[in-house]
Structure formats: C-alpha cells, structure tokens
Amino acid sequence: MHLTMKDEILQRFLKANGEPISGQQLADDFQVSRTAIWKHMQTLQQEGYEFETIKKRGYQLLSVPDKVDVGQLKQLLQTDRYGQTIHYFDKVDSTQLVAHELVRAGAKDGTIVIAEHQTTGRGRMLREWESTKGKGIWMTIIIRPTIPPHQAPQFTLVAAVAIINAMKAMFKNFTPEIKWPNDILINGKKTTGILTEMIAEADQVQALLIGIGINVNQQIADFPDELQSIATSVSIGEGEQVDRVQLVAHVLQFLENYSDHYVKHGFQFIKELWEQSSGTLGKQVKATSLREVVEGEAIRITENGVLEIRQANGEIKGVYSADIEILD
Numbered sequence: 001m002h003l004t005m006k007d008e009i010l011q012r013f014l015k016a017n018g019e020p021i022s023g024q025q026l027a028d029d030f031q032v033s034r035t036a037i038w039k040h041m042q043t044l045q046q047e048g049y050e051f052e053t054i055k056k057r058g059y060q061l062l063s064v065p066d067k068v069d070v071g072q073l074k075q076l077l078q079t080d081r082y083g084q085t086i087h088y089f090d091k092v093d094s095t096q097l098v099a100h101e102l103v104r105a106g107a108k109d110g111t112i113v114i115a116e117h118q119t120t121g122r123g124r125m126l127r128e129w130e131s132t133k134g135k136g137i138w139m140t141i142i143i144r145p146t147i148p149p150h151q152a153p154q155f156t157l158v159a160a161v162a163i164i165n166a167m168k169a170m171f172k173n174f175t176p177e178i179k180w181p182n183d184i185l186i187n188g189k190k191t192t193g194i195l196t197e198m199i200a201e202a203d204q205v206q207a208l209l210i211g212i213g214i215n216v217n218q219q220i221a222d223f224p225d226e227l228q229s230i231a232t233s234v235s236i237g238e239g240e241q242v243d244r245v246q247l248v249a250h251v252l253q254f255l256e257n258y259s260d261h262y263v264k265h266g267f268q269f270i271k272e273l274w275e276q277s278s279g280t281l282g283k284q285v286k287a288t289s290l291r292e293v294v295e296g297e298a299i300r301i302t303e304n305g306v307l308e309i310r311q312a313n314g315e316i317k318g319v320y321s322a323d324i325e326i327l328d
C-alpha cells in the first residue's frame with residue numbers, strides 16, 4: 001500500500017509507543033532535510049497530533065486526535081483489498097454519493113469512503129440518517145463481486161454478520177443482535193444501519209455500495225429528541241469510550257473474509273451466522289411495508305434473505321422489504 005511520507009512518519013511515532021524520535025534520525029531514514037521533516041511535523045500538529053520536543057532526544061508523541069486516523073487505520077489493516085484505498089473526509093453530504101462518483105470513475109474493489117460528518121446522510125426507504133460529527137463510523141465500501149443482481153440483497157446480510165462479529169470480537173459488555181433485515185441492536189435499541197445500493201447490468205453486478213452507519217461514541221444527549229428512546233451507541237453498550245479506528249479495521253477484516261467466503265461457497269454459512277445473531281426469529285413481529293402490514297411469528301429467512309412470517313391463521317408470508325416492530 002502506498003503511504004505518504006507524512007503517514008510513514010506518523011507510523012514511526014505510533015510504533016515507538018511514546019518513545020521520542022529525533023528529527024535527524026527521521027531525516028536520515030527518509031533521506032530528506034530536517035526542514036522537510038519539520039514541515040511534516042507541523043502538518044501532523046495541525047491535524048491534532050500533540051508532540052513534545054525533548055532536548056537532545058527529539059519529538060515525543062503525546063496524543064492522537066479523536067478522529068478516524070487514516071495513518072493508524074492503514075497500519076492496523078491486514079486485509080488484501082478492503083480499505084486498501086481510503087477516501088477520507090472531514091465533512092461530506094453522504095459517503096454514498098461520493099462512492100457513486102468513485103464507481104463511475106472506476107474505483108477498485110474494496111475502496112472505502114469514510115467521513116467524520118455527513119450533512120445529508122441517507123437511510124433506507126429515503127429516510128435521513130443522523131451522522132453526528134466525530135462520534136460514529138459513517139462509511140461506504142465499494143465492492144465488485146462476481147454475482148448476478150438477484151443475489152445483491154444477500155450481501156446486506158453478509159455486511160450485517162460482519163459487523164456483528166467485529167463487535168463480538170471487540171466488546172464484552174453487550175451482545176449485539178440483528179433485527180431483520182440489517183439493523184444492529186444493542187439492548188433493543190438501534191446502533192447500526194446498513195444501506196446497500198447496486199449498480200448492475202442485466203446479468204452481472206458492477207458494484208455494490210455498502211453504506212454502514214454505526215453510532216459509536218454518542219451519549220444519549222447527543223441524539224436528537226425523537227431518536228433518544230430508540231437509538232443507542234456502542235459506547236453506551238460497552239460503558240466506555242470506543243476506538244473507532246479499531247472498529248473500522250475489524251469490520252473491514254470480517255467483511256472481506258465473509259464476502260470472499262460467500263462468493264466462493266454460497267449463502268449457507270452466512271445464513272447460519274445471521275440466524276445465530278438474530279433478535280428477530282422466533283419473535284412476534286409486525287412488518288410494515290409500502291404495500292401491507294403483516295403480523296405473526298418470524299420463523300426463518302430464506303436463501304434470498306426473505307423473512308417468513310407465520311400469521312395467526314397459519315398462512316406463511318414472505319416479506320422482502322419492510323420495517324419490523326418486535327412485539328414480544
């Protein structure tokens with residue numbers, strides 16, 4: 001992966017674990033002048049990294065800014081493709097919109113768009129998605145799987161199980177659950193939404209744009225009044241501040257593994273993972289779609305990711321896209 005010299009200098013400091021590094025040492029290692037190193041140090045400080053200059057020993061990294069730091073992310077990532085190209089923004093309208101432009105420009109499989117803040121974040125069913133600055137993960141991943149268009153909805157479930165298992169690997173104080181099709185709940189409240197958009201020809205997907213919104217470090221007062229009773233964050237669930245860069249790296253790693261597994265071996269394994277983490281199956285639910293309201297017991301998901309509901313009269317109905325309310 002190509003890192004800029006500034007990123008490489010940052011990596012050196014992150015790996016040094018608080019030990020000072022001299023400007024001369026860096027100048028020698030990178031074969032540039034000390035002035036060039038000093039300029040990069042200035043830029044890092046403008047980006048929010050705090051350094052102390054220790055006489056005769058050099059610069060010591062004191063703190064990193066609370067932002068999704070691309071240098072740190074690159075250092076953590078062990079993926080082959082996902083996150084190997086990163087488009088990072090302090091503010092965008094929506095990472096989905098940026099990703100659409102990148103797809104048109106030929107972006108590679110695994111390219112990500114990530115922002116600290118979205119002014120017009122988009123949710124499913126044309127809703128707005130609240131994207132508080134610096135508190136969440138607002139990210140779109142461009143995936144170019146060799147699958148026909150009708151399999152695209154399964155990929156949303158691939159993303160859901162990747163996020164769930166990334167959370168399970170990192171956090172011990174809560175058990176995240178999936179609410180069909182792809183909301184992730186902590187203690188019954190929504191922490192994550194997934195919006196999958198597709199660009200396809202008749203028989204082949206060109207690109208999937210998997211938009212992931214994870215509420216990470218919000219406290220309840222950070223949510224608008226109307227969301228306070230239904231939304232939560234990973235930090236509220238875990239009871240401590242969460243490292244967003246680590247979470248992004250985990251999500252990308254699980255997503256790459258599961259996507260590759262799915263493309264090679266099919267849906268069965270993903271379906272099993274989904275069922276293990278489902279907070280919907282076996283429950284009484286009310287599914288409201290544009291066409292109808294279906295009430296009954298959620299009994300299973302099909303190979304196509306369709307939720308089947310057994311109504312009180314015994315009739316089983318498949319639901320393709322709906323809002324689900326869990327009744328018991």
Ligand code: BTN
Nearest residue numbers: 094121122123124139193211213
């Ligand atoms: C939902 O309605 O549950 C889906 C929400 C998806 C939000 C994410 S945040 C990153 C990406 N950019 C957007 O504008 N939306 C998705």
